[in-house]
Every structure is written in structure tokens, then in C-alpha cells.
Amino acid sequence: MAATAGVLAPSSHQSWVSRHFPLVVFTLTFALMLSDYMSRQVLAAIFPYLKSDWGLTDTELGVLTSIVSLMVGVLAVPLSILGDRWGRARAIVAMAVLWSIATIGSALAAGYGQMFAARAVMGIGEAAYTSVGLAVVLSVFAPGRRAALSGTFMAGGSLGAVLGVALGGILSAQFGWRWTFAAMGVLGLVLAAMYAVLITDRDLSAHRVTDVGVAPRLRPGQRRAGLGTLFSKPSLVVAYFASGMQLFVAASIVVWVPSYLNRVHELAPRSAAGLASLLILVMSIGMITCGFIADRVSRNRPLRPWTAAAVFSVLSMAFLGAGFAMDPDGTQLLVLAVGFFFVGATNGPMGAVVAHLAHESIRATAFGFLTTSNNVLGLALGPIVTGMIADRMGLQSALQIIPLLALVPIVALVGGRLLFPADLRRMSADEGTGHRETAGPGGQSVPGGQR
Template identity: 50%
Template sequence: MRLGETAETRRLLFKGTIKETNVGMQATAAMGERYAQTPTVSRAYAWCVFALTFGLLLADYMSRQVLNAVFPLLKAHWSLTDTQLGSLSSIVSLMVGLLAFPLSILADRWGRVRSLFFMAMLWSLATLGCAVSANYGQMFAARLFIGVGEAAYGSVGLAVVLSVFPAHLRATLSGSFLAGGSFGSMLGMALSGIVAAHLGWRWSFVTMAVFGFVLALIYRVVVTEQRIAPGHMTGSRATGTRPPFAPRELARALFASKSIVFAYLGCGVQLILPGALFVWLPSYLLRAYDMPLDRASVVAAIFVLTSGVGLVVCGMLTDRISRHHPARKWMMAIVYCVISGAAFAVAFQLPPGNLQLTLIGVGMLVESGVCGPTGALVAELTPSRIHGTAMAIWALANNLLGLAAGPVIIGMLADRMGLHAALELIPLATVVSTLLFVAGRRLYSRDVARPAG
């Protein structure tokens, strides 16, 4: 009888129709929420919200990655070391990691849409500040404020997107939305390299700043809190009350399922790869292949575009394979780690050439694929009312462990052993991320099997 009850409970859990099978569901119920909410907007408007929020994410990463395309020019202009160049990139991800959590809490209470608008205005203004920087110190300060503006955009923007679509699309949406980082990086690298080659590096920053300003104003007019989810997004405007904010309840809801910690950590460590490669590929192509700046920027942008396509494909594949078997999200994350690690390990043992470029492309295709399954797991294991905050914890791990650490680590190693030798070491990160996902998968099974009460 007990075995029958357990099987039935697990069947219902996989359908998403019960709230209290495991500890995570109990935390959700304790906060007075359903496990999954029904979208309150039309499908057409939902896709409009996605398009505009995705567009701002493009602007976010275009402003962030414009620097990478002009690395050689800044290195020569200010006589910078590779460590200094890496720090100009890493400071953005560092600020994102440090501030994503507190700013996402504020956005959940103050209004997510309004918060996204002010974030975009701030990072665009800071990008304009990069254009007028006179030395390394001023550029570092401007890049710091880009990080402040971008800190909570990924987590809050994804929470907005997930709120207007059904739950069974979460991995696809998480992967597709975060692919904006790759597409934005691609556009930022390609356009900035071309603009810098013809007009100078300062105009590259001006171009990205103007794009951000214009898109932020359009977003503010079209997307509103009331239309997205009255009574759910902030609570204050629609019902006159604020969502409950008790630190103990918030902590219980965020970490009720033990496996979610390994989702955070595994994804963060895996993102050391894109964090390093997005930043250093243009310089690597310049040094190893003797490409001119504009061509190196375009080729690197194609690789980054490959990563973005991989995010979308991996997210869709994860949703398809795990729709009726949620635990398969963990297995898909493991597969993406293993494939990317193997591809890069072989690629950077080879001399420059077509085979090496092909293997780099294979690795780029799946290196960020873990974002789809882990984003879906974070949304699954936390209440929708605090999705912005939960995604901020995810963003914190992604940025501090991966996107911030990758560029500066490779820069420090490159100063000592050369860029090619430094890149040979990055597949080691996939070994760690794989082990973390294996541990998370085992704990997830226990979380699901644990009876309520």
C-alpha cells in the first residue's frame, strides 16, 4: 500500500498537480502560492514581452562585450597587461554577481518592469562613460557601473518572461532567453570591431549606448506591470499589498530542496568556459591566426553566435526529453558538460587550423547548454512569487563562479604561460561541473521521493 502511494505521489508530482510532496513544495505552500500559475496574458502579448525583454538583453551584452573587440587597441593605447584587460571584463560580471541578489529582491517588491527600465538606462549611460574614458582607471569605473546596471537584469528579466508562459516551456525559455547573452555578445563583437576599425574604439561604445537608450524607452511604453500579471508581479499596484518578506521563509523557499544548490554551483562552474572564451577568442584569433582586428572580431562573433544557437537548441531538447521525466534535466546538463569538455580538450591540444576551429565550434555549441535545464530546475523548485530572487541566486553563481572568474583567470595565466597554454586548461572546469550535476541528480531523486510532513 505504501509503495502504491509513493508511485502515485511521484506520478502526480511529474504532472505538476500537487504542492506538498517534497520540502520545496511545502515551502511554496507555506507562502500561500500554487506550484505553477496560469499565464494571464494572450500568447501574442507574451511573445511581445519576450521579444522586448530579449532585445534589452541583447543591448545588455552588446554593452558588456564591446570591450572585447577593442582589446588590442586598448592594450596598445594604454600599454595594458592581459591581467588588466581581463579585469576590465571581469569587473562587470563581479558586480552582477554581488548585486544580483539584493537588487532582484528590490525588483520583486518595487516592480520588475520598472526596475528593468532603470537598469537599462544606467548601463547605457555607463557605456557612454566608457567612450569618454581617458585612462585605465576611468574605464574601470565606467565598467563597474555597467555591472551595477546589468546586475539583476538577467534574473529579473527571465522572471518576467517565465511569468507569461506555461511551465512546460521553462527550459526552452530559459535557454532561449539567456541565448540573448550570446547573440548580444556576437553583435557587440562584430559591430564594435567594424566600427572601431573605421571610426575608432570610442565610437564603438557610443553606438552600443545609443542602442540601449532607444530600446529601453520602447520597453517602458509597451510593457507594464498591470498587463503582465496583475496581482502577481509586485502585488502592490494591483491589490494594495506587498508580497510577504520574511528572511526565514525566503531562505526556506530558496533552498528547501537540497539539489537546487548543486544546480546553482554546477551551472556557475560550467560558465567559466563561455566567460573565458567570449572575452579571449578575438585576441586568440589575432595572436594565433594573425587575423586583422575586424576579421578576428567577426570570426569570434560567429563562434559566440554558435553558443547562442546551442542555448536555444539545448533548451528545447531538454524540454522535449524531460517533459514527463523531470529528473532527466540533470542528465542533459551532464551530457552538455561532457561534450563541451571533450571538444575543447582536443581543440587546444591541436595547432591552429581548420580542425581546431571546428572543435572549438562544437564546444561553443554546447558549453552553455546547462543554462536551460538548470534554469528550469530553479523555477521548478522555488515559488513563482520569488522567481526574481531565485534567479538572482542562480545569476550570482553564474557570474561569480563563471563569467567573472573565467576572463581574469585566463588573463593571469596568459601573462605567465601564454594565451594558448592558458586556454588548454579551461576544460578542467567541466570535470567539476559534471561531478556537481551528478551529486545534484542523486539529491533530486531523494527530494522527490521524500514524503510530505
């Protein structure tokens, strides 16, 4: 557990709280990440019911998913800036309350238009949560854990999707899809109340871990780094793009796999949702595991996160492409499971790279740009494009095409790896140290430019 930055009171109770505060922060922030994606992805389990009740096309179903991600993508940066300035803990509570109320609103929707509006408001509430939440988590832990923490925190999204799809299948079969939305909304409100009581911005400031040698120093009297520093590093921009395009593939697969199992494997909606949740669980395990792997192989090797992310993307393309080309049987599901393991594994390495290149004072904003890319290029664009292809060619053909698009992030990751050493040298020059050692994404010191 990271050492605290503040001065602790002598009482044993306060000492215990101080030692365990980072764990409390991670646990509740992670729990809200689960709630975020449970509310968002439960819709995938309800697709068959909405298609039957309202006569919707696959494109219209895809739009209901994509509008949330589109709103997140559009608003992530401005709301992340607001979170950096207003207070990250307060921003998290406000966001959780808004998306939870909007989720309950989805339960009350009388038709497609009202459902669309409720999902749009949900996206506003969720817009900056990933960026602000990740910045909060990383602020109270040592830099050497960044890829693992980023991967684990981002896995909360896929774990939330697992729970949302699984519980959505069970609850909608037992109580109807409206009560399913209501249950997700109530859970979010309970977690928001707990966060407001246990975590404050004052506590976060007292427990912040000093981030030495990772980003340019602030000038005397300067409270925050300039936003221009987030655009002055080409490899940072490439990291945003590569992460978003890899999530294009991941989001397409996650959203449509329950319908794929329902139509191609001819499983009942509840069974399809249950099996899909297991595959998404495999993806979550892969994100966490690959984050730890990236931290391990990146010690004293600042370029290794790029290499690891590219390898993970290649493996996801190979296994998902092969799996969806196979006949629908048990062997196919095993091959798909391997592809699911790697399809979200770039999140940890890319989160570490972004944290390395952005000053802590604007790190939520930096993650806001990452969230924008992930949502606009990935979570918003992927499901709706897949739905459009499915309307024309069939869902099975669409999912055979989507994995091949991983070629785009693979090329971008290779390009980012080539650009990254120059950005490390530029950061050293900004510090006025020239050849001074610069901390790598894992937090270890390595000679500037070392590969």
C-alpha cells in the first residue's frame, strides 16, 4: 500500500484509516465503475425483448448503445477539466447520481424516443467518470503499479458489462426489462451515497503520492500544468487513437455477442446472456492479467508497454478472426474465449503511457481525452457500425469482419513506439536535464531514450 503524503494523527484509529485509505478509494471507485457499465451494458441482454416489443432494427438497437458512448466522448474532456478544478471526489458523486437517475428513467420509457433520451442523459452522467476515477485511483498509489491499476480499473468496465448482461438476462426473464433497469439505478445511488460519506477531496489531497520525475515540474506558484502539454507529445496523441480503435473491436464484440449466441447458436435470450457474460468475464480477467504482465516486462524498459499492447492486439485479431469464421460449436467458443482474453488488454499499457506523459494536476483531463477517443472511436462507433453491417449482411458476417479492423490499432501502436523516445527526450529537456534519467511508464527510472 502506498505511503501517505499527509501528516498523520497519533491515534491508532486514524493510523489504520490512513494505511487503508488507498484501498477504500480503489474499492469504491471500482465499484462505481461496475455500476457505470452495468447500467450501460444491461441493454445488450434486453435487445431481444426490445426488438420484439417495439419492432426495432439492429441499427436502432445499436444506436441505443452508441448514444451513451457518443455523449461520453463529446463531454469527457470538458467535464474532466471541471473535475480537476471543482474537486474529483465531488464530481464522482454528482456523476453517479445523474447516471443512476437516468437508468431509472430508462425503466419508465414508453417508447424508443424516451429510451433514447434517457440513454443520452445516462451518457452525460458517465462522461468523465472513467477519466476522473482513474486519476483518483492513481493519485494514491505508487507509480510502479500504473499499468496494473489502469488495467484493473478499466476491467471494471468489462466486469460491469458481465454483471449487467448476466443479471439483465436473469432479471428481465423473471421480472421484465423495466425492473432490470430500475435495479441498476438503485444500486448506483447506494454506491454514490457511500462514496460521499467515505471519500472527500480533502482526504484525497492528504493521501496523494508525490509523483517525482515523471512529468515536467510546475513553475513556482503554478497550480496546474497547461492543457497544451497534452498535445505537444505525438506519442500521446497516438496512444489515444490506438486505444480507441482497439476498443472499436472490443465494444462491437461485447455488445453483439449475446445476440450472436441467440441467433447463430440458437440459445434462448437468458442462456445467450449467461454465456456472453462468461466470455466478457474472460475479457476482464485478460485486462487485469495483461496489465500486471505489462508492468512486469516494462521494468527499466519504457517502450515495452507499446510492444505489449501491440502483441495483445495481434493475438485478439488472430483468435477472434479465426473463431467467428468457425462453425458454431464448443471448439469455436474456446477459440473465441482466447480472443476475448486479449481484446481489451491494451487498456492497461495505454493508461500507463498516458499517466506517464501527463502532469498529475491535469491527469484527469488527460484521461478525459483518452475516454473521448475510447468512446467516440470505440464504444460509440463500433456497435452501430456492426449493427449497420448486420442489417445488410447478417450478424454472423459482421462479426467475421470486425476483428480484422484491429490492424488499425496495431499499426498505430507500432508508430507510437517509434515516436515515444523523442517525447521522453523532450520531457527531459523541459526539465533542463538533457540526459537525466526519466521514469518509464511503470514508474522506474531509465536512461532517457533507452529502449
